[in-house]
Amino acid sequence: MKKANKKLHSAIIIIGNEILSGRTQDINVVSISNWLNGLGVKLQEVRVIPDIEKVIVKTVNEVRKKFKYVFTTGGIGPTHDDITSKSISKAFNVEYCYHAEAYKILENYYEEGKFNIGRRKMAKTPKNAGLIYNPSSAAPGFFIKNVFCLPGVPSILKSMLGGLNNKIVGGNKILSKTLSLRTVESEISVSLEKVQKKYKNLEIGSYPFFQQEKIGVSLVMRSNKPKLIEACTKDILKFIIKKKIKIITRK
Amino acid sequence: MKKANKKLHSAIIIIGNEILSGRTQDINVVSISNWLNGLGVKLQEVRVIPDIEKVIVKTVNEVRKKFKYVFTTGGIGPTHDDITSKSISKAFNVEYCYHAEAYKILENYYEEGKFNIGRRKMAKTPKNAGLIYNPSSAAPGFFIKNVFCLPGVPSILKSMLGGLNNKIVGGNKILSKTLSLRTVESEISVSLEKVQKKYKNLEIGSYPFFQQEKIGVSLVMRSNKPKLIEACTKDILKFIIKKKIKIITRK
Numbered sequence: 392m393k394k395a396n397k398k399l400h401s402a403i404i405i406i407g408n409e410i411l412s413g414r415t416q417d418i419n420v421v422s423i424s425n426w427l428n429g430l431g432v433k434l435q436e437v438r439v440i441p442d443i444e445k446v447i448v449k450t451v452n453e454v455r456k457k458f459k460y461v462f463t464t465g466g467i468g469p470t471h472d473d474i475t476s477k478s479i480s481k482a483f484n485v486e487y488c489y490h491a492e493a494y495k496i497l498e499n500y501y502e503e504g505k506f507n508i509g510r511r512k513m514a515k516t517p518k519n520a521g522l523i524y525n526p527s528s529a530a531p532g533f534f535i536k537n538v539f540c541l542p543g544v545p546s547i548l549k550s551m552l553g554g555l556n557n558k559i560v561g562g563n564k565i566l567s568k569t570l571s572l573r574t575v576e577s578e579i580s581v582s583l584e585k586v587q588k589k590y591k592n593l594e595i596g597s598y599p600f601f602q603q604e605k606i607g608v609s610l611v612m613r614s615n616k617p618k619l620i621e622a623c624t625k626d627i628l629k630f631i632i633k634k635k636i637k638i639i640t641r642k
Numbered sequence: 643m644k645k646a647n648k649k650l651h652s653a654i655i656i657i658g659n660e661i662l663s664g665r666t667q668d669i670n671v672v673s674i675s676n677w678l679n680g681l682g683v684k685l686q687e688v689r690v691i692p693d694i695e696k697v698i699v700k701t702v703n704e705v706r707k708k709f710k711y712v713f714t715t716g717g718i719g720p721t722h723d724d725i726t727s728k729s730i731s732k733a734f735n736v737e738y739c740y741h742a743e744a745y746k747i748l749e750n751y752y753e754e755g756k757f758n759i760g761r762r763k764m765a766k767t768p769k770n771a772g773l774i775y776n777p778s779s780a781a782p783g784f785f786i787k788n789v790f791c792l793p794g795v796p797s798i799l800k801s802m803l804g805g806l807n808n809k810i811v812g813g814n815k816i817l818s819k820t821l822s823l824r825t826v827e828s829e830i831s832v833s834l835e836k837v838q839k840k841y842k843n844l845e846i847g848s849y850p851f852f853q854q855e856k857i858g859v860s861l862v863m864r865s866n867k868p869k870l871i872e873a874c875t876k877d878i879l880k881f882i883i884k885k886k887i888k889i890i891t892r893k
Contacts, residue, residue, distance in 0.1 A: 408847050411685045412818065412864060413675030415849070417668070420690070424664030434662045437690035439671070442847075469828040470848040471835035509828030544850065567663065577720040577760030584722035596659050596693075597721040598666070599795065613663060 399562045400435040401427060401460035404450055406475050407543055410439050410465075418545050419464045426552045431562030431615055432460060442466060447478035455482075455538050460559060465543030467532060469509035475540055476533070480517040483535055490516040493531050500529035524554050534558065563615035568624060570610045573637040575599070579608065582630040586623060593619045595627075607639055650813045651686040652678060652711040655701055657726050658794055661690050661716075669796050670715045677803045682813030682866055683711060693717060698729035706733075706789050711810060716794030718783060720760035726791055727784070731768035734786055741767040744782050751780035775805050785809065814866035819875060821861045824888040826850070830859065833881040837874060844870045846878075858890055 403423055409415040417439070424434045435458060440446050447466075455461045466475030480487035494514040498506050516522075516533040523532035523539065527550045532541045539555065541548050572579070576599050587595045593614040600607050610627060612620050624641075631638065654674055660666040668690070675685045686709065691697050698717075706712045717726030731738035745765040749757050767773075767784040774783035774790065778801045783792045790806065792799050823830070827850050838846045844865040851858050861878060863871050875892075882889065 405688075408845055408864075409849055409862070410671070411675060411688065412816075412847075412862075413672045413679060413685070414818070414847075414862060416672050420661070421664045421667050424662060428664060434664070435692060437656075437662065437688070439688035441686060468848070468850065470831045471838045472847055507828055509831035512831070546852070565663075567665070577758055580721045580760035580763070587722045594659055596663075596665075596723055597719070598660055599719065601797070611660065611663075611665060613659075 398459050399432045400458050401432050401462065402436040402438070402454045402458045403434065404447075404454060404461060404463045405437065405439040405465060405543075406442060406447060406463055407439065407465040408442050408472070409543075411441055419541075419543070419548055422545065422549050422552070423462055423464075427559075427561075428565040428567075430556065430559050431564050432559060433565060442472045442474055444474055444478045444481065447475065448482045451479060451482040451538060455536070459537060461538045463538065463540045464548060467513065467530070467540060467542050469512050473512070476516055479535065479538060479540060482538075483517055485535070486518040487515055488518055489514050490520060490522065490533070493522055493533070496522075496529055496531060521558075523551055526550050526554070565613060565615050566617055566620060567611055567613045568620050568642070569612075570624070570627060570631075570641050571600075571639040572608050572610065572631065573605070573639055574608055574634075575606060576608050578634065579630070579636070582634075583610070583627070586626045586630075589626065590614075590619060590623050592616065593623055595623070649710050650683045651709050652683050652713065653687040653689070653705045653709045654685065655698075655705060655712060655714045656688065656690040656716060656794075657693060657698060657714055658690065658716040659693050659723070660794075662692055670792075670794070670799055673796065673800050674713055674715075674803070678810075678812075679816040679818075681807065681810050682815050683810060684816060693723045693725055695725055695729045695732065698726065699733045702730060702733040702789060706787070710788060712789045714789065714791045715799060718764065718781070718791060718793050720763050724763070727767055730786060730789060730791060733789075734768055736786070737769040738766055739769055740765050741771060741773065741784070744773055744784070747773075747780055747782060772809075774802055777801050777805070816864060816866050817868055817871060818862055818864045819871050819892070820863075821875070821878060821882075821892050822851075822890040823859050823861065823882065824856070824890055825859055825885075826857060827859050829885065830881070830887070833885075834861070834878070837877045837881075840877065841865075841870060841874050843867065844874055846874070 477487045513530040517535045520533040520535045527547045596611040598609045728738045764781040768786045771784040771786045778798045847862040849860045
């Protein structure tokens with residue numbers, strides 16, 4: 392069981408000069424990660440890379456061997472900088488060609504005479520790829536083996552995740568519990584480290600925050616075992632109460 | 643000249659389970675990238691990795707050989723999950739020890755008797771590391787060779803970047819110009835690709851957007867040569883005018 396769970400790790404590859412240049416704030420990682428938590432799949436790495444074919448090929452080939460699932464975002468539109476589909480074809484060493492079903496979906500979607508060369512490009516995938524349907528704007532994503540290619544536009548990406556649920560074999564939902572405390576990290580670091588050492592299959596994160604001119608620390612426990620979170624919370628509360636630290640929220 | 647510029651590439655390594663878990667939205671990439679644009683250094687890769695020592699060591703050693711500058715964010719606080727400094731020491735195979743100046747800074751910052759074991763941890767760096775001063779909350783970052791380690795808290799990170807300016811040998815400022823158009827990508831993709839092929843030392847990005855229920859496309863040109871941007875803009879305007887596409891904004 393432990394071994395199987397260990398394998399439920401995934402990565403995201405963000406393909407996009409616009410993220411690297413600082414022009415665009417990525418918000419897709421948060422969407423994908425929260426969706427994966429519900430499926431019991433852990434996001435273990437993210438890479439942001441430029442729209443350069445050889446970089447995409449190398450990165451995809453490196454990452455897809457390391458993780459059970461890989462998600463790419465961006466680069467599946469109609470313009471010159473949309474090279475994800477072609478690059479993924481190269482990474483898998485398969486033909487980059489029209490996908491009959493994708494072609495049909497797009498042909499039906501556009502008015503007659505409007506299915507131009509740019510739009511036709513969006514019907515091209517690696518040969519024999521599966522489609523990821525797009526309820527927002529027709530143009531589908533695609534998957535080949537363990538690599539799932541999604542668009543970069545956040546609202547469209549989000550609308551497509553649900554359709555992927557049955558393609559991801561996950562595990563127990565990853566749960567988290569947060570205790571927000573009126574303290575500073577250095578006051579609790581020693582006690583907290585002792586608790587973390589006791590719970591090897593649970594992650595405790597410690598995050599300082601500033602809110603309405605007051606400082607505090609959020610302790611976040613994450614695990615797919617609710618009982619572990621419960622036991623760990625008790626151990627943390629023990630030293631919190633002893634130190635007379637105020638609990639601001641727990642959720 | 644071209645060769646020298648080619649080397650002005652950098653990477654960011656975000657060390658933080660909280661980003662991977664979807665709990666926290668990273669905003670440091672945008673801050674660092676925009677700061678680097680001004681210094682003429684191009685951000686070419688970002689990796690988000692978990693708080694696991696062997697992953698940090700491996701990633702840092704891989705990335706620091708590929709890029710002129712590497713910036714890490716996160717993991718330099720006082721708690722058990724703050725393992726950046728120790729991991730970077732391992733990556734460089736140097737001792738992880740108290741930094742005399744950092745120790746002094748922190749000792750002076752805290753009231754007598756408040757410089758506890760957690761806080762003392764923040765004075766530890768890889769041996770002979772240089773300090774990155776922190777005008778917000780005293781605890782310094784550090785650098786060793788081409789790896790610059792910054793905190794994860796966005797406001798503190800931002801306040802520390804200015805102090806790094808004289809440690810980064812950059813190039814010509816990277817400029818960008820954006821034309822926002824009332825069109826769709828597929829209408830301009832063929833013409834745009836022709837222009838991109840003409841300007842090899844300039845990046846053109848094409849980004850669809852939805853705003854107030856209307857769709858449009860932003861074309862972003864990026865280069866450290868203002869004349870190239872000017873010439874490319876002219877070529878784009880030629881086909882835009884011919885196609886009778888409305889220009890919403892240019893900046």
